Amino acid sequence: MLTVRAPATSANLGSGFDVFGVALGAPADVVRVERASETTISITGAGSQYIPEDPKKNTVGAVADALDAPARIRIDKGVRPSSGLGSSAASAAAAAVALNELYDRGLTREELVPIAAEGEALVSGEAHADNVAPSLLGGFTVVTADGVTQVDASIPVVACLPETTVSTRDARGVVPESAPIGDVVDTVGNAATLAVGMTRDDPEAVGRGMDDRIVTPERTALIDGYTQVRDAALEAGATGVTVSGAGPGVLAVCYEADQRTVASAMLGAFSDVGIDSRAYQTHVGEGARLYPNAE
Ligand SMILES: Nc1ncnc2c1ncn2[C@@H]1O[C@H](COP(=O)(O)OP(=O)(O)O)[C@@H](O)[C@H]1O
Numbered sequence: 001m002l003t004v005r006a007p008a009t010s011a012n013l014g015s016g017f018d019v020f021g022v023a024l025g026a027p028a029d030v031v032r033v034e035r036a037s038e039t040t041i042s043i044t045g046a047g048s049q050y051i052p053e054d055p056k057k058n059t060v061g062a063v064a065d066a067l068d069a070p071a072r073i074r075i076d077k078g079v080r081p082s083s084g085l086g087s088s089a090a091s092a093a094a095a096a097v098a099l100n101e102l103y104d105r106g107l108t109r110e111e112l113v114p115i116a117a118e119g120e121a122l123v124s125g126e127a128h129a130d131n132v133a134p135s136l137l138g139g140f141t142v143v144t145a146d147g148v149t150q151v152d153a154s155i156p157v158v159a160c161l162p163e164t165t166v167s168t169r170d171a172r173g174v175v176p177e178s179a180p181i182g183d184v185v186d187t188v189g190n191a192a193t194l195a196v197g198m199t200r201d202d203p204e205a206v207g208r209g210m211d212d213r214i215v216t217p218e219r220t221a222l223i224d225g226y227t228q229v230r231d232a233a234l235e236a237g238a239t240g241v242t243v244s245g246a247g248p249g250v251l252a253v254c255y256e257a258d259q260r261t262v263a264s265a266m267l268g269a270f271s272d273v274g275i276d277s278r279a280y281q282t283h284v285g286e287g288a289r290l291y292p293n294a295e
């Protein structure tokens with residue numbers, strides 16, 4: 001039996017749609033695997049009642065198929081599905097690391113990225129790898145057609161998840177087909193600022209670089225209370241706020257000293273519009289971790 005803990009992730013970070021992602025210190029999925037003649041899946045934990053145990057419909061089933069590694073797979077969900085924290089990706093990343101080890105496939109973490117992304121294709125219609133890459137590698141990742149670039153980073157963040165859900169598949173439906181060149185120029189500048197900020201562990205540059213006028217405005221319309229939560233977080237000292245992944249989670253970057261105030265302002269703003277929410281005060285953190293002999 002092998003156990004792997006794979007972290008939640010926040011993709012896009014505003015200016016890096018389908019490209020940027022960060023691993024978060026919490027929450028995380030824990031996946032346990034044992035060799036078997038065919039793949040079976042059981043699920044407990046956050047939102048498990050909404051997740052199919054059929055291997056043909058679960059991201060970990062797609063990973064087991066891609067690695068030709070049938071197994072008895074148990075998933076303990078820490079990452080609530082359809083909240084914008086890469087829930088389906090966390091399970092897929094954990095399964096990829098665990099099954100690679102269980103069957104001695106010898107693949108590197110980078111080589112596991114496209115394999116774990118097969119699971120994302122199953123649930124969102126496209127094999128976007130901006131969640132699985134940071135969940136596997138940790139830190140800040142940049143995914144392009146040519147591969148993944150990773151840097152370790154330790155930026156304080158608050159991820160605030162309202163009780164509502166938005167499916168990634170639906171949120172991909174509102175992404176515009178094209179954009180004015182002025183907005184593209186702004187977004188490229190912001191993305192570059194953000195990437196440099198990650199290399200310097202600089203919350204101010206990362207927060208400033210999250211601004212995006214192309215995809216984010218279309219998605220915020222799907223999130224009740226977004227504008228109020230964003231304004232409250234900025235007022236409380238956040239250096240930048242954006243939609244986490246496809247939403248409805250909202251991600252704020254801040255200095256460590258402001259983290260509690262920012263979290264409380266975001267919870268209060270959701271509450272003011274009648275929505276319960278939960279806030280994770282955490283940091284950009286490590287990728288999937290293997291516990292070879294753990295129960
Ligand atoms: N192992 C899994 N963990 C979470 N969700 C899964 C898993 N396998 C399949 N799903 C399905 O994927 C969808 C959630 O994925 P998605 O909309 O991309 O949100 P998220 O950002 O939380 O991954 C749900 O319909 C869920 O049933």
Ligand SMILES: N[C@@H](CCOP(=O)(O)O)C(=O)O
Binds near residue numbers: 083086130245247
């Ligand atoms: N780039 C994807 C990221 C989806 O992230 P999730 O955590 O909401 O699944 C997108 O924006 O569609």
